[in-house]
Amino acid sequence: MARLIFDKSRPGSRRYDVADFTGLEPESPFVPDDIRRAEPLPLPEVAEVDVVRHYVKLSQENFGVDVGFYPLGSCTMKYNPKANEEIASLPAWAQLHPEQPVETAQGALALMHELQESLAEISGMHAVSLQPAAGAHGELTGMLMFRACFNDAGEERKVMIVPDSSHGTNPASAAIAGFKVAHLKSDERGMVSAKALKALCEKHGEENIGGIMMTNPNTLGVFEQEVKEVAEYLHEIGALLYYDGANLNASLGYVRPGDMGFDLVHFNLHKTFSTPHGGGGPGSGPVGVREKLMPYLPHPLVTRAEGGFAFYRPEKSIGRMKLYFGNFLVLVKAMVYLRALGVEGLKRVAENAVLNANYIQERLKDAYDIPFYQRCMHEFVLSATRQKKLGVRALDIAKKLLNDGFHAPTIYFPLIVSEAMMIEPTETESRQTLDAFCDAMLRYAREIEEDAEKFKELPNLRIQHLDEVAAARNPVVRWAPEKL
Amino acid sequence: MATYWFQKTHEYIAEIDGEYRVGISEFAAQELGDITFVELPEVGATFTRGDSFGTVESVKAVSDVYAPADLEVTAVNEELADEPEKVNADPQGDGWFIKAKLSDASQLDDLMSKADYDAMNKEAG
Numbered sequence: 001m002a003r004l005i006f007d008k009s010r011p012g013s014r015r016y017d018v019a020d021f022t023g024l025e026p027e028s029p030f031v032p033d034d035i036r037r038a039e040p041l042p043l044p045e046v047a048e049v050d051v052v053r054h055y056v057k058l059s060q061e062n063f064g065v066d067v068g069f070y071p072l073g074s075c076t077m078k079y080n081p082k083a084n085e086e087i088a089s090l091p092a093w094a095q096l097h098p099e100q101p102v103e104t105a106q107g108a109l110a111l112m113h114e115l116q117e118s119l120a121e122i123s124g125m126h127a128v129s130l131q132p133a134a135g136a137h138g139e140l141t142g143m144l145m146f147r148a149c150f151n152d153a154g155e156e157r158k159v160m161i162v163p164d165s166s167h168g169t170n171p172a173s174a175a176i177a178g179f180k181v182a183h184l185k186s187d188e189r190g191m192v193s194a195k196a197l198k199a200l201c202e203k204h205g206e207e208n209i210g211g212i213m214m215t216n217p218n219t220l221g222v223f224e225q226e227v228k229e230v231a232e233y234l235h236e237i238g239a240l241l242y243y244d245g246a247n248l249n250a251s252l253g254y255v256r257p258g259d260m261g262f263d264l265v266h267f268n269l270h271k272t273f274s275t276p277h278g279g280g281g282p283g284s285g286p287v288g289v290r291e292k293l294m295p296y297l298p299h300p301l302v303t304r305a306e307g308g309f310a311f312y313r314p315e316k317s318i319g320r321m322k323l324y325f326g327n328f329l330v331l332v333k334a335m336v337y338l339r340a341l342g343v344e345g346l347k348r349v350a351e352n353a354v355l356n357a358n359y360i361q362e363r364l365k366d367a368y369d370i371p372f373y374q375r376c377m378h379e380f381v382l383s384a385t386r387q388k389k390l391g392v393r394a395l396d397i398a399k400k401l402l403n404d405g406f407h408a409p410t411i412y413f414p415l416i417v418s419e420a421m422m423i424e425p426t427e428t429e430s431r432q433t434l435d436a437f438c439d440a441m442l443r444y445a446r447e448i449e450e451d452a453e454k455f456k457e458l459p460n461l462r463i464q465h466l467d468e469v470a471a472a473r474n475p476v477v478r479w480a481p482e483k484l
Numbered sequence: 485m486a487t488y489w490f491q492k493t494h495e496y497i498a499e500i501d502g503e504y505r506v507g508i509s510e511f512a513a514q515e516l517g518d519i520t521f522v523e524l525p526e527v528g529a530t531f532t533r534g535d536s537f538g539t540v541e542s543v544k545a546v547s548d549v550y551a552p553a554d555l556e557v558t559a560v561n562e563e564l565a566d567e568p569e570k571v572n573a574d575p576q577g578d579g580w581f582i583k584a585k586l587s588d589a590s591q592l593d594d595l596m597s598k599a600d601y602d603a604m605n606k607e608a609g
Contacts, residue, residue: 393517395543412544418515468543472520473568 004479005054009044063407064278069433071360073379073410073422074167074219076249076271077278083340084274084333093332098324102310109309112325113302115286115335122346123245123265124258125288130326131298135246136169137321138266138285139213142242143177144318145264145289145296146210149240152316157210157239161200163192164416165218167244179210186416190220190372194229201237211240216260217247217377219414219422221357231261240264240293248272249426250354250378253347263290273334284330300325352427353378356434360425363438367445371417379424381417387445391452394419397444399466403458404440488576489552489592490601496576497552497584497592505580508540508549511605513575516542519568524560524581531555533591538581540571553591555584 046054064070070077088094096105116128132138143160150157160179162170164186171181184200187193192214201209212234216224224230231241243262249272257265269284270277277283289297298321300311325331341349354377361380365373368382384394398408398421410422425434447455458466486500494512498505513519521541531537536548537557560582564570571579586592596604 415545415547469518469520472518472541472543 005046005051006044006479008046008050008054011045013045013047063402068405068407069425069429069437070407071409071423071425071437072278072407073221073381073424074246074413075278075410076246076268076378076424076426077407078249078271078274078426079428080274080276080333081337081340084336087336088329088332093329096328098328103308106308108328109302109311111335112328112331113304113309115331115338116302118335118338119267119286120288122252122256123243123248123267123288124256125265126291127294127297127301128286128288129297129299129301129321130284130286130331131321132266132285132287133322133327134281134283135244135266135268135271135285136173137283138268138287139167139169139173139242139244140176141285141287141298141318141321142264142266143173143179145287145293146240146242147177147179148296148316148318149293150210155207155238157208159204159208160210161197161212163212163214163218165190165192165220165222165414166213166215167219167246168413170213170215170244174213184212186218186220189225189374190218190222190416191224192218192226192230194226194233197230198233201233201239206237209234209237209239211242211263213242213244214262215244215247216257217250217379219247220372220381220417221247221250221376221379221422221424222372222374223250223377227260235261246271247378250350252350253343254350258288258290264288264293269330269334274337275330275333282327282330284327284334286326349427350378353425356425356427356429357423359431359434360423360438363435364441367442368421378426379422381414381420381422383417384419384421387448387452388419390448392448392455394421395468396456397421397441399458399461400444400455401440403460405460406437406440488598489595490598491550491552491595492604493550495549495552497595498576498580504555504584504586506537506549506552506555506582506584507580508571508575509601510575511601513572513579516540516547517544518542519571522561522564522568522571522581524564525557527557527559529557531557549581552595553589554587556587557582558585559583 065077065079092107096108102109112130116130119128120126132141158180159182160174161182161184162174163184174181182200182204184192184197187196212230214224216227218224234241241262243257243265245265245267248267252272265288267286267288269275269286270281275284295314295316296318297314298319299313299317301314302309303312357376357378357380361370361376364382368384369386370380370382372381384392384397387397394411398411401408412420413422414420444455486498488496488498490496490509494509496507496509519540519542523539525537531551533551533553535551537551538549540547540549561580573579
């Protein structure tokens with residue numbers, strides 16, 4: 001195990017000390033005596049070269065999409081082209097100050113405007129706000145806008161419907177915005193059925209229904225076939241439809257949420273549009289809306305003005321969701337990606353994402369159970385129930401994948417599949433990589449049948465017994481010095 | 485003498501020496517895997533049948549637990565805060581979640597017997 005930088009401290013070995021104020025003016029009249037620090041902070045004392053080695057070693061313990069295959073279902077861990085980074089780090093973007101006059105930052109506004117328009121076109125929406133900083137932040141933004149819209153109409157509409165195949169954060173976002181969550185059970189195809197929806201709405205009273213939060217394709221990687229009926233019915237009873245854009249990768253350029261009948265969409269730029277995430281963020285979760293919800297968008301939005309671009313605030317805006325302009329450099333990276341791919345390129349993203357997922361599903365379908373087997377979209381969910389009967393859980397298979405240099409898929413989600421492993425290869429992986437993963441999974445299925453106990457050995461991992469239970473029950477999340 | 489009733493969402497309610505206890509079934513505890521945290525309501529809180537009265541967290545998932553009948557909480561199992569593993573060890577005994585007063589005991593008639601509940605799980609399994 002790597003030691004902490006604090007453990008490596010040897011008094012007197014540091015060269016620079018930013019916390020040492022000896023000889024500096026300590027007598028600022030603005031700092032009261034009782035909050036003055038009597039001694040320097042107990043920072044670790046480590047030579048520069050050892051600091052560098054420490055952090056480089058830590059970085060080598062990381063697993064990211066630049067290191068290996070990362071089929072983490074629902075997260076769309078595609079490769080992030082380095083051109084995005086290169087261009088976003090140009091001083092013209094990176095050294096902008098958020099307080100500088102807009103006349104001097106017209107290029108940045110032009111980029112934001114083009115991104116707003118592009119995302120609106122891709123999703124079939126009328127306007128887009130780039131404010132939210134992450135997917136779930138976009139969800140909350142959307143829920144607050146629904147709420148503002150109902151308040152405006154003098155309607156209470158307390159209930160938000162969330163299918164059991166939707167995203168895990170959806171119920172939380174709805175609840176924070178003050179909705180009561182009603183869970184809708186999937187049918188035997190793993191889909192939302194208009195009939196079951198109608199029954200649920202009638203149970204809660206149609207006039208109380210605020211709307212539905214759906215992901216399409218849903219977390220089973222299945223396209224919701226009754227989405228049109230769902231939209232028609234909900235609009236008829238005055239409710240709204242929220243599209244969780246987590247799985248937008250599967251339908252880019254082919255189907256638009258606006259055309260399916262959704263009123264509001266959030267995008268995950270850090271998934272679909274190839275900006276870093278999974279510890280490498282920050283993320284970005286813009287929201288797009290149909291006309292009806294435009295007055296409530298969070299500000300500032302960018303609009304064309306005389307001689308260039310300007311910020312504006314919609315009349316009934318729910319306010320800001322973040323300081324300044326969202327995660328601006330992430331917006332730059334996404335825009336580079338969009339420009340590099342163009343319309344045809346985006347369509348090929350969806351095609352290859354779907355093709356890759358289906359390729360893996362076909363290769364694995366006999367060795368593992370696939371409870372909702374059908375032509376999948378960009379991901380699919382297999383079940384290790386057959387393996388569990390022999391004593392190997394999805395968790396053990398996930399650990400074995402780590403042992404063999406792959407990132408594990410999402411496991412135990414969605415909850416409607418027991419021993420679930422949710423596999424999303426993304427479009428950026430080669431046939432060779434997909435085959436290496438499939439070969440490993442097929443080999444595991446054989447090894448488990450031969451000797452389940454031996455299978456659970458993890459010879460390549462430096463930590464032999466990953467004890468997730470102890471880690472969850474007694475988390476040690478922070479190191480503290482003996483004296484502070 | 486104890487009688488157990490179950491509901492579809494895998495909670496049980498038991499009548500033990502004239503007292504009602506609510507928890508999650510053996511099947512649920514096994515399916516969830518090692519339980520790491522249980523969040524319980526305050527004593528005195530009231531819930532309508534179907535309301536979520538707490539959450540149970542395992543290494544796999546966080547799940548709501550739902551009231552099997554209209555009830556008022558009379559006690560919570562404080563030991564689960566430090567020893568959530570009790571739920572795995574003995575879900576229908578020492579691993580109970582709350583003790584409760586029912587406002588309408590006839591609601592128990594809508595729940596499943598142990599035999600029906602086992603049959604449901606077998607069919608789904």
